[in-house]
Amino acid sequence: AQSVAQPEDQVNVAEGNPLTVKCTYSVSGNPYLFWYVQYPNRGLQFLLKYITGDNLVKGSYGFEAEFNKSQTSFHLKKPSALVSDSALYFCAVRDLDTGFQKLVFGTGTRLLVSP
Amino acid sequence: KAGVTQTPRYLIKTRGQQVTLSCSPISGHRSVSWYQQTPGQGLQFLFEYFSETQRNKGNFPGRFSGRQFSNSRSEMNVSTLELGDSALYLCASSSGGQGALNEKLFFGSGTQLSVL
Numbered sequence: 001a002q003s004v005a006q007p008e009d010q011v012n013v014a015e016g017n018p019l020t021v022k023c024t025y026s027v028s029g030n031p032y033l034f035w036y037v038q039y040p041n042r043g044l045q046f047l048l049k050y051i052t053g054d055n056l057v058k059g060s061y062g063f064e065a066e067f068n069k070s071q072t073s074f075h076l077k078k079p080s081a082l083v084s085d086s087a088l089y090f091c092a093v094r095d096l097d098t099g100f101q102k103l104v105f106g107t108g109t110r111l112l113v114s115p
Numbered sequence: 116k117a118g119v120t121q122t123p124r125y126l127i128k129t130r131g132q133q134v135t136l137s138c139s140p141i142s143g144h145r146s147v148s149w150y151q152q153t154p155g156q157g158l159q160f161l162f163e164y165f166s167e168t169q170r171n172k173g174n175f176p177g178r179f180s181g182r183q184f185s186n187s188r189s190e191m192n193v194s195t196l197e198l199g200d201s202a203l204y205l206c207a208s209s210s211g212g213q214g215a216l217n218e219k220l221f222f223g224s225g226t227q228l229s230v231l
Contacts, residue, residue: 034219041224043205043225044222046219046220046221049217090158094217096216100171101209101211101220102148102160105150106157108157108158
């Protein structure tokens with residue numbers, strides 16, 4: 001079964017500092033990985049997805065993610081955090097056992113950026 | 116292009132009642148998925164519809180059901196509501212073609228259901 005793990009419930013960072021939100025995955029086959037962000041009282045917004053062969057993926061709002069096959073990780077990064085980046089971040093993997101459009105989500109990491 | 120639209124935005128029901136939630140996908144999208152989000156369980160997959168057919172189902176009791184219409188709009192129904200059904204219900208759409216495994220999902224803002 002496909003799964004992702006987000007080991008940190010919350011990440012705190014000062015504005016202007018780099019941020020990292022961690023995600024590790026477990027898949028049988030090729031990984032189809034995604035990052036989504038959720039602002040209060042809103043649905044999920046797509047940030048980026050892993051594309052085979054590109055270890056560094058660039059996405060929306062200045063975010064990027066680093067894919068590491070040997071460590072089975074797909075960490076979300078941003079060089080300089082903004083207060084407006086404070087939100088709930090979800091890592092997800094496509095469920096290849098059932099296929100189609102099912103995503104399996106991590107438990108989420110709350111990012112808090114202080115001024 | 117309009118995004119995914121979910122109605123109503125908020126719902127308050129009492130135990131034992133039933134509820135119907137609606138989702139209008141992005142124009143041209145044929146796949147609609149539903150997810151339940153709770154603080155304790157996180158995001159859980161309910162089911163996915165494609166061209167009016169359910170092609171994937173999560174581990175939820177039979178009280179949870181759904182359907183999709185010919186215009187791709189989808190509804191989900193929960194019968195005999197329980198307190199534990201209180202959650203944010205999210206709908207997502209995509210073109211859903213087979214093999215599109217790296218296709219992103221577009222989510223609506225959700226319906227917040229409170230069961231009293």
